[in-house]
Amino acid sequence: MTNVPVFKPLIEADEIGAAVKSLEMGWLGMGSYVDQLERALTDHLGLKDKRLALVNTGHSALHLALVLAGVGPGDEVITPSFNCVSDFQAILQVGAEPVLCDILDDSLTIDLQSAKMLVGKRTKAVLFIDYASSLADYEAVEIFAAEHGLRVVHDAAHSFNSTHHGRMVGSFSDLCMMSFDPVKTLTCLDAGAIIVNNDEELGQVHQMRILGMGQPPAVMYQNKRAWTFHVDGEGYRYHLLNLHAAIGLQQLKKIEHIAETRRAACGYYIDRLAGISDIRLPEIDLKTITPFIFVMRVPAELRNDFRTAMGTAGVDTGVHWQPGHHFKILEDCRRGDIPVSDLAGNEIVTLPLHSQMATEDMKTVADAVIAYFKGDLKHTATKESALEQIAAAE
Numbered sequence: 001m002t003n004v005p006v007f008k009p010l011i012e013a014d015e016i017g018a019a020v021k022s023l024e025m026g027w028l029g030m031g032s033y034v035d036q037l038e039r040a041l042t043d044h045l046g047l048k049d050k051r052l053a054l055v056n057t058g059h060s061a062l063h064l065a066l067v068l069a070g071v072g073p074g075d076e077v078i079t080p081s082f083n084c085v086s087d088f089q090a091i092l093q094v095g096a097e098p099v100l101c102d103i104l105d106d107s108l109t110i111d112l113q114s115a116k117m118l119v120g121k122r123t124k125a126v127l128f129i130d131y132a133s134s135l136a137d138y139e140a141v142e143i144f145a146a147e148h149g150l151r152v153v154h155d156a157a158h159s160f161n162s163t164h165h166g167r168m169v170g171s172f173s174d175l176c177m178m179s180f181d182p183v184k185t186l187t188c189l190d191a192g193a194i195i196v197n198n199d200e201e202l203g204q205v206h207q208m209r210i211l212g213m214g215q216p217p218a219v220m221y222q223n224k225r226a227w228t229f230h231v232d233g234e235g236y237r238y239h240l241l242n243l244h245a246a247i248g249l250q251q252l253k254k255i256e257h258i259a260e261t262r263r264a265a266c267g268y269y270i271d272r273l274a275g276i277s278d279i280r281l282p283e284i285d286l287k288t289i290t291p292f293i294f295v296m297r298v299p300a301e302l303r304n305d306f307r308t309a310m311g312t313a314g315v316d317t318g319v320h321w322q323p324g325h326h327f328k329i330l331e332d333c334r335r336g337d338i339p340v341s342d343l344a345g346n347e348i349v350t351l352p353l354h355s356q357m358a359t360e361d362m363k364t365v366a367d368a369v370i371a372y373f374k375g376d377l378k379h380t381a382t383k384e385s386a387l388e389q390i391a392a393a394e
């Protein structure tokens with residue numbers, strides 16, 4: 001018997017069929033499927049004044065967003081230390097310096113009081129993220145950015161398909177990125193989206209994503225290439241391939257199913273685990289949020305033991321993330337006091353959450369957590385003996 005995994009991609013006959021079709025059509029590059037997925041996502045997110053472009057990864061989207069924000073060498077970008085490595089690397093990639101602020105203890109999203117203390121002459125932008133199943137305080141970010149004249153890069157890798165005051169996440173931020181990587185709520189195997197403000201910014205993205213080549217995407221969207229083009233500026237090899245977009249289109253058709261199964265699993269965990277005084281559960285608005293990961297907090301001194309015990313009881317767990325200021329590459333970055341990042345960094349545990357959670361899987365997870373905190377789940381040599389302990393305790 002394999003453990004309940006932290007992530008499990010929902011790849012069914014639809015995705016496999018679409019992948020095969022895209023491989024057989026004779027045009028492997030960026031083409032008609034990319035056009036279709038861009039249109040479908042624009043529609044799904046209700047983008048009216050905003051423009052969306054697909055690229056090969058979320059990381060590329062972050063990089064391009066920072067370039068568009070005009071961030072470059074000598075500039076500083078304020079971002080939480082409790083963040084994905086991709087965000088730090090994107091800031092470094094444009095030659096800027098990450099300046100690390102803290103997070104709020106309840107949502108684990110950016111603490112703007114802590115960010116305010118770090119604003120300086122070189123601050124150019126704020127890069128903030130939604131985390132796990134929590135959205136950042138968008139209104140407060142907007143006020144903060146306006147007060148200090150900063151561009152905003154919103155990393156919405158965790159919040160695809162969530163809404164805020166009736167609007168889809170991604171439809172209102174200055175510059176927004178999304179990730180459709182192998183473990184995300186919606187996967188294209190790998191892909192990213194960048195959502196920008198106008199046609200001019202979109203045009204820049206269109207050129208930058210394909211080596212700076214000034215050929216209109218309309219040509220490639222017909223599964224053809226332009227043989228002549230101009231190259232006026234820097235560019236990268238970031239365009240998305242038909243194969244990935246074909247898979248994404250199938251995923252988008254089942255997004256409500258994906259969202260419902262994830263919400264149901266989170267609701268189940270919260271109901272079953274609510275009584276355990278040693279742990280902190282996330283507060284999730286299950287009506288508006290499509291949860292990406294389920295992160296709870298356990299006492300720091302128990303975390304390793306807890307994770308080992310869960311593993312022997314048939315449940316894989318994860319850690320999202322280690323705070324950035326402990327990484328060598330960021331050790332010289334300017335930063336404020338970041339006690340919450342350190343505290344949360346030692347307490348967080350990610351429980352399994354994916355779009356195929358059988359009731360039996362959810363039960364296995366919840367039973368194991370309950371047994372551990374009742375003291376019934378001792379470290380054991382084998383998975384069988386751990387499961388026997390849980391059964392005996394029930």
Ligand SMILES: Cc1ncc(COP(=O)(O)O)c(C=O)c1O
Pocket residue numbers: 057058059060084086087129155157158178179180181191192
């Ligand atoms: C918050 C966050 N930002 C950025 C990324 C990078 O996205 P991608 O993996 O698509 O490059 C990830 C991926 O894990 C993420 O979780």
